[in-house]
Amino acid sequence: MNKFLFLLVLIYTPSVFSLEIVGVKNAQLQDLYLYKGSRLKVYPEEGVLISVEGKANKQVKLQIKTNGVVYLTPGVRIENLQPKQKIITLNKYGEGEFTIGFSLLGEKNISGKHSKRIKYQVNYLDDD
Structure with missing residues (x-):
């Protein structure tokens, strides 16, 4: 029984302290109407929210x-x-x-395939 508990703690411990993204909440853009040259500023409080979990009190x-x-x-x-x-x-x-903010800029309609090429990564500031 003790070996089982030791194995369980050994497997569980690294996952408790690993840094991971646990949720991403996208901005709720209401009544979005942009035309060529118009701009909409989305403040961080209204923008994207990325939730992370990791070691307590770490940067x-x-x-x-x-x-x-x-x-x-x-x-x-x-x-x-x-x-x-x-x-x-x-x-x-x-x-x-x-919390992430951004600006949206209206352009004339563009044909073709459009993809969102945004990559984000989280890391501990100091690994010890």
Whole structure:
């Protein structure tokens, strides 16, 4: 029985302290109407919310990478994709949230396939 408990603790322990994204909540854009040249600013509080879990009281850094021009839909380009804070400290339960804001710019309709090429990664600021 003791061997089983030891094995269970050994398997469970690394997963408790690993840093992982546990949820992503997208912005709720109401009545979205953009035309060529119009702009809509989405503040971080209204934008994307990324929830993370990891080691308690550790600092975590968010890195966002975009490849080329990013479109929300044909004719609506995403610009200035920025988190409110790039570095946060997880709470005593090991939980934290990043809030991300952006601007939407209306363009003339563009034909062809559009994909969202946004990559994000979270890492501990100091690994020890």
